[in-house]
Amino acid sequence: MPHIDLPQGLPGITSGFAFRPETAKPMRELAHILLHEPNSLTPGERELIATYVSSRNDCYFCQTSHGAAAASHLGDASVVKQVKTDFTQAPISEKLKRLLVIAGKVQQGGKHVTTEDVEAARQQGATDREIHDTVLIAAAFSMYNRYVDGLATWQPQEESMYAQMGEQLASKGYRTPSIQPSAAN
Amino acid sequence: MPHIKLPPGLQGIRGPMAFRPETAKPLNELAEILLHAPNALAPGERELIATYVSYLNDCYFCQTVHGAIAAAHLDNDEDLVRRVKADFRHADISAKLKALLVIAGKVQRGGKHVTAGDVDEARKAGATDIEIHDTVLIAAAFCMYNRYVDGLATWQPQDENLYRERGKKTAKEGYVTMSREYLPQPELETQGA
Numbered sequence: 432m433p434h435i436d437l438p439q440g441l442p443g444i445t446s447g448f449a450f451r452p453e454t455a456k457p458m459r460e461l462a463h464i465l466l467h468e469p470n471s472l473t474p475g476e477r478e479l480i481a482t483y484v485s486s487r488n489d490c491y492f493c494q495t496s497h498g499a500a501a502a503s504h505l506g507d508a509s510v511v512k513q514v515k516t517d518f519t520q521a522p523i524s525e526k527l528k529r530l531l532v533i534a535g536k537v538q539q540g541g542k543h544v545t546t547e548d549v550e551a552a553r554q555q556g557a558t559d560r561e562i563h564d565t566v567l568i569a570a571a572f573s574m575y576n577r578y579v580d581g582l583a584t585w586q587p588q589e590e591s592m593y594a595q596m597g598e599q600l601a602s603k604g605y606r607t608p609s610i611q612p613s614a615a616n
Numbered sequence: 617m618p619h620i621k622l623p624p625g626l627q628g629i630r631g632p633m634a635f636r637p638e639t640a641k642p643l644n645e646l647a648e649i650l651l652h653a654p655n656a657l658a659p660g661e662r663e664l665i666a667t668y669v670s671y672l673n674d675c676y677f678c679q680t681v682h683g684a685i686a687a688a689h690l691d692n693d694e695d696l697v698r699r700v701k702a703d704f705r706h707a708d709i710s711a712k713l714k715a716l717l718v719i720a721g722k723v724q725r726g727g728k729h730v731t732a733g734d735v736d737e738a739r740k741a742g743a744t745d746i747e748i749h750d751t752v753l754i755a756a757a758f759c760m761y762n763r764y765v766d767g768l769a770t771w772q773p774q775d776e777n778l779y780r781e782r783g784k785k786t787a788k789e790g791y792v793t794m795s796r797e798y799l800p801q802p803e804l805e806t807q808g809a
Contacts, residue, residue: 559621578753
């Protein structure tokens with residue numbers, strides 16, 4: 432049961448967003464820019480970073496919904512699983528592997544990122560902007576994950592709901608709710 | 617030295633914010649709503665929560681600048697800010713704020729650490745649902761801001777006076793207004809033009 436009286440029938444972060452629309456607005460906007468807007472990193476790559484960080488933070492709702500969004504972008508659910516269990520063996524670019532190392536360090540704490548981590552990403556072609564966005568995606572999911580679990584939100588274990596949410600997030604982005612209160616009941 | 621080439625001369629979060637103004641906008645808006653906009657919790661209380669979490673995350677820039685903003689809201693009581701960081705249970709703050717700081721500390725470690733008992737304690741001390749919500753989100757948001765600032769190895773000069781002055785100004789003006797000091801400003805658009 433959630434720690435506070437959140438609107439019923441809304442899963443995960445959508446209940447916090449409905450409870451406090453004022454803070455939902457910039458939080459949605461941030462996710463939209465980081466994950467959905469055009470970028471030299473593809474939306475699928477950025478969703479994989481978000482999924483990986485959420486998996487390390489053990490946030491079921493975030494890793495499942497963003498994993499579904501990544502799978503929708505990439506047309507492949509197995510790579511999402513591989514990235515979570517051992518990204519070094521996953522069929523992704525060397526650049527993305529280096530960025531995932533940085534994201535994993537940020538998840539532990541900002542100071543864990545070393546000059547060598549950044550240098551290794553650069554050697555695989557990562558730009559300053561891509562390194563910046565990786566750090567901010569990992570930092571932002573250190574927020575979203577804590578928000579979702581810190582309020583003990585309702586997180587149904589229902590694969591079809593997440594698959595549908597993933598399709599919606601992948602096509603429409605984050606500015607508008609992916610689940611309408613009426614549809615969730 | 618920062619990990620990427622950030623605009624020079626900007627301390628802490630200002631460097632990456634100026635580097636990427638698109639994301640700076642919602643980041644500042646979120647801080648504005650959580651810390652500066654009217655709320656049942658006083659701005660000084662909310663800044664103490666932000667300072668405490670930034671201290672736990674060992675982020676020098678964030679704990680110092682938000683500590684200075686907190687002090688500016690609290691009659692320049694810098695000593696109180698120090699005591700909240702060192703041992704808030706014995707600081708001269710309300711029982712409600714102490715219970716909320718317990719929740720914030722749990723969120724800093726990870727969302728699942730917050731227990732129904734922690735929330736119950738806060739409620740018994742008079743905390744409302746929105747105050748508990750905002751405490752969780754302030755703590756979560758500073759787990760982001762702190763990682764952003766340190767994850768890019770931003771420039772964080774150890775100059776107490778700089779933070780003190782900025783704290784006073786930010787306490788008064790808020791985050792969105794202050795961001796105009798370092799973000800490129802869009803051309804003024806005329807309504808209906």
